[in-house]
Amino acid sequence: MASKLKKASIAIRQNKNKDLSPRWDGAEDWSGEQFSRHFRVAMEYYRLEFSSKDLKPKVVEWMKQQGWHPDSIAEFKKTKDNRCSGTMGGLAACFLRGMPEVHAGFNEGRDSAKWLEEQINKVISEGKDDYEEPEEVDTTKPVVVQPSIQDRLRETAFRMTEEIENALESFSQDPEAFDPKAFKILNLLKSQQAKAAHARVIRDIYQRQYDEYLELQEGKCDQLKEGYSHLSKAQIKKITGFYHDIVGACEMLMQEAKVNKKPRAKKAVPAEKVVAKLKYMKSDQANKLSVSILQTSSVPKNCGYTILKHANLANTLQESSASSVLKELLSRAMTKSRVCKRLCVSPKNSSKRLKMPVKWLCASS
Numbered sequence: 353m354a355s356k357l358k359k360a361s362i363a364i365r366q367n368k369n370k371d372l373s374p375r376w377d378g379a380e381d382w383s384g385e386q387f388s389r390h391f392r393v394a395m396e397y398y399r400l401e402f403s404s405k406d407l408k409p410k411v412v413e414w415m416k417q418q419g420w421h422p423d424s425i426a427e428f429k430k431t432k433d434n435r436c437s438g439t440m441g442g443l444a445a446c447f448l449r450g451m452p453e454v455h456a457g458f459n460e461g462r463d464s465a466k467w468l469e470e471q472i473n474k475v476i477s478e479g480k481d482d483y484e485e486p487e488e489v490d491t492t493k494p495v496v497v498q499p500s501i502q503d504r505l506r507e508t509a510f511r512m513t514e515e516i517e518n519a520l521e522s523f524s525q526d527p528e529a530f531d532p533k534a535f536k537i538l539n540l541l542k543s544q545q546a547k548a549a550h551a552r553v554i555r556d557i558y559q560r561q562y563d564e565y566l567e568l569q570e571g572k573c574d575q576l577k578e579g580y581s582h583l584s585k586a587q588i589k590k591i592t593g594f595y596h597d598i599v600g601a602c603e604m605l606m607q608e609a610k611v612n613k614k615p616r617a618k619k620a621v622p623a624e625k626v627v628a629k630l631k632y633m634k635s636d637q638a639n640k641l642s643v644s645i646l647q648t649s650s651v652p653k654n655c656g657y658t659i660l661k662h663a664n665l666a667n668t669l670q671e672s673s674a675s676s677v678l679k680e681l682l683s684r685a686m687t688k689s690r691v692c693k694r695l696c697v698s699p700k701n702s703s704k705r706l707k708m709p710v711k712w713l714c715a716s717s
Contacts, residue, residue: 373397376450384457391446391458398442405433407441411472414444418465428472431479440471509553512544516558516598523594527587532594537601548609555602562595 374394379387398407415425443464447453453465499507516537523530541551568576569592580588 373401373445373449376446376452379450379452379455382455382457384455387455387458391451394446394449394451395439395442398445399438402438402441404436404438404441407438407445408433408436410441410448411436411444411468414447414468415472417448424476427476427480430482431475432482435475435479435482437471440468440475443468505549506553509546509550509557512541512546512550513554513557515540516554519594523591527583527591530587530590530594532590532597535594535597537597538604541601541605546605548606551602551605555599555606558595558598562592562599565592565595568592 374390374397376390379390382390412425412429415428447465447468451464454461454463458464516535519530519535541554544550546554564576565588567573568580568588571577583591
């Protein structure tokens with residue numbers, strides 16, 4: 353059997369698009385008292401259910417039904433909506449539902465349609481100078497508050513604490529049956545795909561309460577003792593351990609993120625920049641050597657250069673494959689140059705140190 357609420361909802365759906373306004377079937381045979389009572393009920397219905405603006409189309413529809421001239425109908429439409437009273441609209445709606453225009457026992461037998469025609473003509477004459485006021489268009493764009501990255505992060509972190517909050521709720525309902533070991537906080541947060549940023553927010557949520565329970569266990573604050581007097585020492589110990597697990601799990605997630613963070617890749621230094629400060633002698637008249645320009649294509653990769661004072665050059669090679677290039681250049685330079693300084697070459701994969709005297713690096717013409 354359907355309940356009363358279900359029957360009411362079914363009736364609402366069935367009557368959704370039906371016209372429930374009062375009908376006037378058989379009104380010609382009613383007595384004057386019955387006709388007047390039904391008219392008052394109908395006018396009360398239109399007053400409560402519709403505004404005068406809503407009932408103005410009923411007057412227009414009745415005018416079309418009575419054969420009014422289209423120009424008169426257009427003039428009536430142009431008038432302001434507040435000129436059409438609720439009585440006019442309600443009476444026109446009653447006529448459309450079958451109300452007789454004349455009844456011997458109602459309004460001393462006067463013609464109600466004639467009264468409505470007079471009111472329509474009055475509205476048209478008084479509303480000739482009416483004009484439609486342009487509606488103010490709000491050109492200002494609505495202010496849309498875009499949540500910041502921090503707000504979205506905080507909201508996501510709050511959603512991850514749903515099971516933690518349920519656990520705390522179970523403790524408040526039954527502290528004795530609460531078992532903190534039944535909750536694996538770290539696994540719970542990992543299943544929620546919590547990152548270090550989420551863990552930091554979650555830790556801050558529960559850190560203050562955790563500190564309060566730690567202070568309560570110390571027993572130095574009388575206010576905390578009074579506030580938690582309804583809990584036993586064992587229960588306080590259990591809830592403190594639960595908060596400890598929450599904070600510890602968050603700390604572990606943050607530490608794992610630091611360990612797993614990839615180091616930032618160092619940008620490779622272009623060869624042109626490496627040899628930009630290398631200094632060469634413009635000429636060597638004593639040894640009759642011309643100027644030599646070190647091409648960037650011949651500079652070994654991962655090779656660092658340091659310009660020393662008085663244009664002395666020290667080169668530390670990081671790849672053993674590069675030593676042959678330098679040896680060739682040095683051997684060509686040593687045949688023509690005087691011994692002044694020493695250049696130390698230490699390949700990466702070799703413990704040997706190659707010591708060669710050199711003052712400047714140049715090639716014979």
